[in-house]
Amino acid sequence: QVQLEESGGGLVQPGGSLRLSCTASGVAFSTYAMGWFRQVPGKDRDYVSGISSTGGSTYYAASVKGRFTISRDNAKNAVYLQMNALNAEDTAVYYCAATVEPKNRVPLGYEYGVWGQGTQVTVSS
Numbered sequence: 001q002v003q004l005e006e007s008g009g010g011l012v013q014p015g016g017s018l019r020l021s022c023t024a025s026g027v028a029f030s031t032y033a034m035g036w037f038r039q040v041p042g043k044d045r046d047y048v049s050g051i052s053s054t055g056g057s058t059y060y061a062a063s064v065k066g067r068f069t070i071s072r073d074n075a076k077n078a079v080y081l082q083m084n085a086l087n088a089e090d091t092a093v094y095y096c097a098a099t100v101e102p103k104n105r106v107p108l109g110y111e112y113g114v115w116g117q118g119t120q121v122t123v124s125s
Helices: none
Strands: 003-007 011-013 018-025 030-037 046-051 059-060 070-074 079-083 092-100 119-123
Touching: 003 092, 018 030, 018 092, 018 119, 030 070, 030 079, 046 070, 046 079, 059 070
Parallel strands: 011 119
Antiparallel strands: 003 018, 018 079, 030 046, 030 092, 046 059, 070 079, 092 119
16 A cells, blocks of 8 residues: 655745645555645645656646646656645645556546645745
């Protein structure tokens, strides 16, 4: 079973940038599609971005498209989320997620089955 650990969250001013990282252990990372989700208290967890096992395909929610970039380094068992032009609506706990995906596609949100513990991102002046 893959284990995920996020890092890189914190407090940033509006318009600023953060880079989240997620490292995986315990499995063949290159067989997993990876995703980033976020959740604010009282609301459902939202699918922010996803990337296929090879990195060749990506998905972005409309709210982050053009501002966030997902990438992965299979040699380092890591996936990243570069977040630019942050605003208050991006404030949330961000979760890394994984699922085995042998067809090299980006999974739908409900298909992810393994989760990290989350990292808080706060956008405030």
